[in-house]
Amino acid sequence: MxxxxxxxxxxxxxxxxxxxxxxxxxxxxxxxxxxxxxxxxxxAPEAVRRDVSDMALHDVLPYTAVGGAHGLRARLVEKLKMENEIDALPEEVIVTNGAKQALYEAMYAMTDPGDTVIVFRPYWPAYLATARLLGLEVVLVDLPEVLTAGLLDTLPPARLLILNNPHNPTGKVFARDELDLLEGWLARTGCGAIVDESYEKLLYSQPHHSLSSAGQWRKLGIVTIFSASQSYAMMGWRCGFAVGPADVVSAMETLQGPITAAPSALTQAACEAAFFSGExxxxxxxxxxxxxxxxxxxxxxxxxxxxxxxxxxxxxxxxxxxxxxxxxxxxxxxxxxxxxxxxxxxxxxxxxxxxxxxxxxxxxxxxxxxxxxxxxxxxxxxxx
Incomplete structure (x- = not known):
């Protein structure tokens, strides 16, 4: 074959x-x-195990909308507002089978083969693997201790920049000043961004800020990815979601439909329970x-x-x-x-x-x- x-x-x-x-x-x-x-x-948090157990034993498990049940998406909008200072609508949220699916779908929706993607090194290997599967040109940039305007000005024209914040594997947490500089660079260059915030809860000393909290994420074309895997010790639950401009999320749903449709109803119940289980x-x-x-x-x-x-x-x-x-x-x-x-x-x-x-x-x-x-x-x- x-x-x-x-x-x-x-x-x-x-x-x-x-x-x-x-x-x-x-x-x-x-x-x-x-x-x-x-x-x-x-x-996993007790609330996750309890809610999923109750649903599995007592509830009918129907199909939901491809992007996730509307009620769950509305709840995730609340989480984004309260914790990340991101104002979003339910149709700007898509529930996925973990962060990897959200990453693949966002990159697929936001690029065409041959486009340039900027990735900071060291990188989570899925960024590079996904870019190669999609036929993208990857420009690797060494992750600085502090992101400066000078460094940003050296970056080449690109369709997309991928930011991991907090960063795997170095543990760097980008300061608000660094994110403000990056936001200005995105506005000047027209480059879009995917921000992976899967480790948002695993903080030891520095506060976490979302790039999209500045408010221009729709205009700038920023998709932010969240996952319960590490932040809530739910590696095997495959529970994640993304928030982005409505047209991008709609395109991600179009791709997700023939791949998996919506995550399982049990995964969606786990998602809601996790992100509202407290710190x-x-x-x-x-x-x-x-x-x-x-x-x-x-x-x-x-x-x-x-x-x-x-x-x-x-x-x-x-x-x-x-x-x-x-x-x-x-x-x-x-x-x-x-x-x-x-x-x-x-x-x-x-x-x-x-x-x-x-x-x-x-x-x-x-x-x-x-x-x-x-x-x-x-x-x-x-x-x-």
Missing amino acids: RISKRIASASPLATTAMHGRVDQMKLQGEEVIDFSIAISHFA PHHLVADYQGRRDLVMDMLSPVKWMKVRIPDSGPYIWVDVTALGCDTVAFSERLLAEKRVAIMPGDALGMPGFIRMGFISDDIATLRKGMAAIVAFGNEINQDSR
Whole structure:
């Protein structure tokens, strides 16, 4: 059977592929510590489990409108107003099977093959993979510590810019001043934007601001994506939504119809329950404690450069001082120490590694981090 050229040249996401390898090793009876991806040790909020259980046991589960039940979209409009200062209408909201579906549909609706898309590096691999599937030209720009007018002025003409705020994997949270500069640049250049705010609740020190809260998002062509996966420990629920100009959302619905139609009624019930379950203070406090523990363990290591993340479930580490290939480093670490990490190459930055710190218990977290440090020390010693 002939496979199409557009998919034959594509590869599975490195992040999910590594996690799949670890799962296979575990099925074969091997003990592996998996830091390659962030899967919360918390359960979904009680309200989510209760509401979905009640619906599954007692309610008829009908089809809903492709973009989501009107009542849910109206409720999400309330969430956007209260928490993100985004004024929207129900028809400007679309409910999706997680953030990835919203990303794909928004990029499909807002671009044509050959268009240029700007992506900051390091990047969530789905941004690049989706752009390639859609035949887009990607311009990679190194993520700055602070976004400045000078940097924005160096960017090339583009159809779309993708912003991840809070940022995966560095944990950077963009300040309001930075977003104001970006808004001005979008207005001057006519470039649209997709803003992924999936980690909006996982904040440790800096407040989160939505780019669309400035009020010109319709005119500027900004689509903002939200997800319950990380913010509410609901990875397997596949629960997300997006808000954008009505014509863009309508186009996304046109695409979503033949792909999946609406998310399941159970997913939609979970979506409403999650986004109105209150702030996940206990979850964030636990994650912050884990982050601080990892920073205490890694900061003294001479061959590591670690910046404390302001958000998210990952530690992003510069290991260029080891002078080794980070793909080979991660492969050897998995084979010899049974610890999985994500090489920065998969996120556009060789010489770096990404490590999730929210899975398993504290003892396992300590054990895995200690194994990584010991392994790197061996390499560092051998290179002398």
